[in-house]
Amino acid sequence: MNYFSSDFKLGILGGGQLGKMLLNNTRKFDIYTSVLDASEEAPSKIACNEFHLGDLMDYQSVYNFGKHVDVLTIEIENVNVDALEALEKEGKKVFPSSKTLRAIQNKATQKLFYRDNNIPTANFMRFAYASEIKDAIENESLAFPFVWKSAQFGYDGNGVKIIRSINDLNDLPKGECIAEDMIPFKNELAVIVARNENGAIATYPVVEMEFHPEANQVEYVICPARINNEIATKATEVALKVSKAFNHVGLLAVELFLTQTDEILVNEVAPRPHNSGHHTIESSYTSQFEQHIRAILNLPLGNTNTKAAGVMVNLVGAENHTGNVHYQNIETIMKFEGVTPHIYGKKQTRPFRKMGHVTIVNKDINKAREIAEEVKNTIKVISN
Template sequence: MNYFSSEFKLGILGGGQLGKMMLYETRKWDVWTKVLDASPEAPCKISCNQFVKGSLLDYDTVYEFGQGLDVLTIEIENVNLDALDQLEKDGLKVFPQPRALRIIQNKAKQKLFYVDHGIPTADFQRFAYLSEIEDSIQNGGLKFPFVWKAAQFGYDGQGVKVVRALSDLEGLPAGECIAETMIPFKNELAVIVARNDDGEIRTYPVVEMEFHPEANQVEYVICPARIDDKVASKARELALKVAQKIKLTGLLAVEMFQTEDDKILVNEVAPRPHNSGHYSIEASYTNQFEQHIRCILNLPLGATESKVAGIMVNLVGDEGHTGDVVYENINRILEMDGVTPHIYGKKQTRPFRKMGHVTIVDQNIDQARKTAQKVKETIKVISK
């Protein structure tokens, strides 16, 4: 099939920043695109050929959106899977496949998948209702501290909480959840795996993630991770194993813990381009968004190696600021060598909302990390 400057039509469910960066690549190749998102101000709106406003979770909306497309993909996994199942039965190519999304969309099912396939992960218990956790604690079946995770609809630090006392359960959603053993770890790592429909598969280098202690959001992504080569090799092998078991077409971001004794445990996965791969736009031979397009169009995969060391700094809304966004001191970071800001196009800021990211590239990873710190301390995402 001819994808370039042709009648081929690609659909994307979700119009956020991941979709916007995916559209950088489709525009580069002149691939026709159609995007669905609930927000009339979605970042993708200005970059696609056709924009449709509607709910990603509504069966009829998603099913109707898929009519007339050649391939349908996602930039967020919280979508109506029944509609995707029917579209696939109708002959539409849907990547990643709905069967894979059913495993990943629910964190309890995802954890059970790891257990069933011999993939090392933190011990956990599954609960149909939040109230069952309190019963388990009182009966001695669950001990503090542990990590509570909502089974569905968690993102960007939402739907995750460290529970150290019963009072920490107050105000949490009442539905299905898991309680996960807290893991003492040295590092949080991630590996992005790319797989096309022919089964060609490649991994990106292992990255190291540094998290904000309050928001539970990634503040820095560091590539390559500052870890021993043997540990990096174990992480890439484990990420490959997860991807080969799930067998999805597209990108799979595998988040992992490096324990104190250098074991690697899978935390969770995302079936799409991921925050941990943003550094690749400037630092890699093939960035993650181009690679995702290559995967779902069943094109040859690009080189995943890095040209230089890369660090990504998330730009999130400052605490105490809600309203029309202002990027303070952006001129000052543009004076720094190797620094590239990416602004997502969200007009309204609020505390910890992802508004953009900044990539820092340098031949020396330590120098890149120092520059990243300066960037973090300099630029502010505030409101008018």
């Protein structure tokens, strides 16, 4: 099939910043794109050939949209999977597949998938209702501390809470959830695996992630991870095992815990471009966004090696600021060596909302991390 400067149409479910960065690459290749999103102010709207307004969880909206594209992909997991399955039965190419998405959308189902496929992960218990957790504690089948996770619709730290006492159970959402052992880890790592329809596979170098303690969001992504080769190999092997089990097409970002005893445990996965791969735009020969396009269109996969060490800093809305966004001191950080800001195009800021990111590249990973700290302390995402 001819994808370039042709009648071929790629459909993307979701019009957020991930879609916008995907579209930078479809424009580079002159691939015609159509985007579906529920917001008139979606960041992707300015970069696609067609923009359609619709609810991603609504069966008819997703089905009707998918009927008019040649290949369908996602930039967010929360989409109507029944519609995708119906489209697949009619011969439409959907990547990741509805089967993969069904296993991943629900965290309880995802954890059961790891257990069934002998993939190392933290022990957990599944609950139909949050109220059942108290019974498990009283019966001593569950002990403090543990991590509560909503089974569905969690993102960017939402839907996750550390439970240290009975009082921490107050005000939890009532629906399906899991209680997961709290892992005493040394580090949080991630590996992005790319796979096309022909089965060609490529992995990006292992990265380490540093999280904001309050928002439970990634603050820094550091590539390559500051770990030894043995740990890096082990992490990559686990990620490849996960990829093989899902048999996905496209990207699969595998988030991992490195325990105090150097075990690698899978935390969760995302079947799309991921925050842990944003640095690849500047630091890698092939960005994760170009690689996703290559993979879902069954094109040759690109070189995943890094050109330089990279650190990514998330730009999130400052606390106590809600309203029209202002990027304070952005001109200052642009003077720093190897710094590239990415602004997502969201006009309204609020506390901890992802508004952009900054990549720092340097031959020396420690120098890159030092500059990243300076960036973090200089730029502020505030309201006017």
